[in-house]
Amino acid sequence: MKNRSVKVDCLTRVEGEGGLEIKIKGDKVTDIQFNIFEPPRFFEAFLHGRLFTEAPDITARICGICPIAYQMSSAHAMEMACGVKVEGPLRDLRRLVYCGEWIESHALHVYMLHAPDFLGYDDAISMAKDHPDLVKQGLKLKKIGNELMILLGGREIHPINICVGGFFKVPTPKELQKMAEPLKWALKASLETVKFVSALEFPEFEQDYEFVSVNHDREYPINEGRVISNKGIDIVVTDFLEIFEEQQVKHSTSLHAVVKDRGAYHVGPLARYNLNFDKLTPLAQKAAVEAGLGRQCNNPFKSIIARAVELVFACEEALRIIDNYQMPEKPYLDVPPKAGIGHGATEAPRGLLYHKYEIDNDGVIKAARIIAPTSQNQKVIENDLAAFVPLNLDLPHDTLTWKCEQAVRNYDPCISCSCHFLKLNIEQE
Amino acid sequence: MAKAKKPKLAVWKFASCSGCQLSLLDCEDELLAIAETLEIAYFPKASSAVKKGPYDLSLVEGSITTPHDAHRIHEVRKVSKTLVTIGACATAGGIQALRNFKDVKDFISTVYVSPQFIQVLDKSTPIADHVFVDFELRGCPIDKHQLLEVVNAFLNKRKPIVPPYSVCMECKRRGIICVMVAYGTPCLGPVTQTGCGALCPSYHRGCYGCFGPQEKSNTSSLAKWWKTLNVSEDNLVRAFRGFNAWADSFRKESEVHEK
Numbered sequence: 001m002k003n004r005s006v007k008v009d010c011l012t013r014v015e016g017e018g019g020l021e022i023k024i025k026g027d028k029v030t031d032i033q034f035n036i037f038e039p040p041r042f043f044e045a046f047l048h049g050r051l052f053t054e055a056p057d058i059t060a061r062i063c064g065i066c067p068i069a070y071q072m073s074s075a076h077a078m079e080m081a082c083g084v085k086v087e088g089p090l091r092d093l094r095r096l097v098y099c100g101e102w103i104e105s106h107a108l109h110v111y112m113l114h115a116p117d118f119l120g121y122d123d124a125i126s127m128a129k130d131h132p133d134l135v136k137q138g139l140k141l142k143k144i145g146n147e148l149m150i151l152l153g154g155r156e157i158h159p160i161n162i163c164v165g166g167f168f169k170v171p172t173p174k175e176l177q178k179m180a181e182p183l184k185w186a187l188k189a190s191l192e193t194v195k196f197v198s199a200l201e202f203p204e205f206e207q208d209y210e211f212v213s214v215n216h217d218r219e220y221p222i223n224e225g226r227v228i229s230n231k232g233i234d235i236v237v238t239d240f241l242e243i244f245e246e247q248q249v250k251h252s253t254s255l256h257a258v259v260k261d262r263g264a265y266h267v268g269p270l271a272r273y274n275l276n277f278d279k280l281t282p283l284a285q286k287a288a289v290e291a292g293l294g295r296q297c298n299n300p301f302k303s304i305i306a307r308a309v310e311l312v313f314a315c316e317e318a319l320r321i322i323d324n325y326q327m328p329e330k331p332y333l334d335v336p337p338k339a340g341i342g343h344g345a346t347e348a349p350r351g352l353l354y355h356k357y358e359i360d361n362d363g364v365i366k367a368a369r370i371i372a373p374t375s376q377n378q379k380v381i382e383n384d385l386a387a388f389v390p391l392n393l394d395l396p397h398d399t400l401t402w403k404c405e406q407a408v409r410n411y412d413p414c415i416s417c418s419c420h421f422l423k424l425n426i427e428q429e
Numbered sequence: 430m431a432k433a434k435k436p437k438l439a440v441w442k443f444a445s446c447s448g449c450q451l452s453l454l455d456c457e458d459e460l461l462a463i464a465e466t467l468e469i470a471y472f473p474k475a476s477s478a479v480k481k482g483p484y485d486l487s488l489v490e491g492s493i494t495t496p497h498d499a500h501r502i503h504e505v506r507k508v509s510k511t512l513v514t515i516g517a518c519a520t521a522g523g524i525q526a527l528r529n530f531k532d533v534k535d536f537i538s539t540v541y542v543s544p545q546f547i548q549v550l551d552k553s554t555p556i557a558d559h560v561f562v563d564f565e566l567r568g569c570p571i572d573k574h575q576l577l578e579v580v581n582a583f584l585n586k587r588k589p590i591v592p593p594y595s596v597c598m599e600c601k602r603r604g605i606i607c608v609m610v611a612y613g614t615p616c617l618g619p620v621t622q623t624g625c626g627a628l629c630p631s632y633h634r635g636c637y638g639c640f641g642p643q644e645k646s647n648t649s650s651l652a653k654w655w656k657t658l659n660v661s662e663d664n665l666v667r668a669f670r671g672f673n674a675w676a677d678s679f680r681k682e683s684e685v686h687e688k
Contacts, residue, residue, distance in 0.1 A: 010473055011473075012473040012474070012475075012476060012477040012479075013473075013474065013475065013476070013477060014474070015447045015474060016442070016447060017442060037497075038444075039443070039444040039494045039495045039498060039549065040494075040549060041444055041494070041524075041525040042525065042528055042533075045528070045531075045535070046524075046525075046527040046528060046531070050667060051664070051667060054667065057637065057671075058524060061446050061448075061523075061524045061569065061672065062446060063446050063447070063448075064445075064446040064447045064448020064449065064450075064451045064570060065447060065448070065451060067448070108454065112454065112475065113475075116477075122476050122477040122478035123469075123472075123475055123476030123477065123478060124475070125460070125461070125464045125469060125475075125476065126476075126478070128461055128464075135461070136461075139457040139458075139460065139461075140457065142455075142457055143457040143458070146455060146457070154628050154629070154631075154632050155570075155625070155628060156455060157448040157449075157451060157452065157455070157570040158448060158569060158570055158639075160628055160629050160632060160634065160637075161632045161634075163634075168629075168632045168633050168634040169632045169633050169634075331633075405477075
């Protein structure tokens, strides 16, 4: 019986340090390890003793790609603990800066990290030699997302203008209006992006996933709502740890999150899309249907289409907010500290991000818990590989290895996040 | 005439958030031009192509926190003609250096159920504690214009122009009202190196020290001023223990105020 192994020491075009090791005996996969050797950084430990107002700036440093997600989940959790709710224009501005992060991160992943897989290039730079206009379009889209983050956050990486209660300074309607023209271009480019990605070749591969995302009764999920799944979960965020738990595995410095007594679940654009199709704008829905995505999609390789559809949505949503914007009198709500526990679940570009804090009467953090999207997707990634490899054993070794890496990249994994976590090693015995 | 060989660029990651490497990809208008001038030979976050060293310019992100990384940085130095560290993690140990003030074993058991699988060093340390560094670029995150300046300087074989003065100077230059004088907002601007463009004060907030201590920073004098604004000793410790907590002058000042 022939034994093989697929081994990728260092996964590329992902954020952070990880690898993959797959052992194959005959036509059976005997072991899969999605290894994460990103050094652990112990955020939960050193948040202990810090002030509740410091959490957004400190947790932003977990991830340079999705700092807004960390700032939002932590701010929401602290506000819940203190019994304050941010509404009206401040809430809209938070949604707007989050749209900026979605546009930046999705454009980066679709054009620079994932598209090269489908078109057979090592990277976007070599892809640019044959497809210059395509890469330039991606870069321009990415830049517009960043500009939105700079306008509202002060800078694109680790924004400085987000605080518990709102913002340090809010833009005037005129300042926001400057983003309208670039966003109108971005909307057109996003619609073209959906067309471009829908024409790519996708492996026939469907899995029966438990999709999990935030869900809101009126809007496509970004900043708040219940946590739901397609297999019966429908909870308020405060019950998150009743349903989900994290397990430590030997081959990873990232913890694996699972649905208690049930196992792996899937978060990210595909989960959000499947669970919230009806909340997308009509234009985004139409683009998705025309792209052949359907209302339900279980092919993880098609996550690139879901990401592009979300680009359309994020541009439209940003334009809507800018058009309706009325400058609030004060850039933030006062949030006096109060002993208590707060939870926050928001949708980072790569999936649900959960924070929980316990603070005392002086606002000093007593305990912190952070569950990043990639921790939640880790098990689903391993399951995908276990199902995908046996179907593709006739592929030449290099092609199989590449496809396995691509299967990991479907999830836009963010390894630094999960360690607050990736290595590919396919071994055939 | 034979075309001159492009210098090879490598980008390395140690313990970090990837934000500083992302700064390179955030140069949307310049990225393709950079790729014309430099050969991007090793940059796993952006490319699957891995070309062998030696590399003419290595950008190193992140701090040293594991026995494996303490060894790996020497390998990186060996294959790098010029090594530039980028960001607060690589130049000062980063936010993860907060562990340096505590017992790391307690930290591990806070996060992991089976601490025996986790191999880490007691301290998070900057790259220059381990190998010779040709130039350090500060910031949490770095400023992409400063990054372009460093790459440009390297290509033209000159010293990078990166101002060493404080955030205060930048505020004066930009005509930003002093948040400490005008509003009584505690600000680390007087002791922090500029590079951000005095971002926080321009958003009506006090500087929180992303770019680390300015050379010869008078932190004790600033701490006295903060006390006149009713800042507690605990909060002084917190202020100096941020993203550059292990940088010498910030570390010492935080220790003064620790009970």
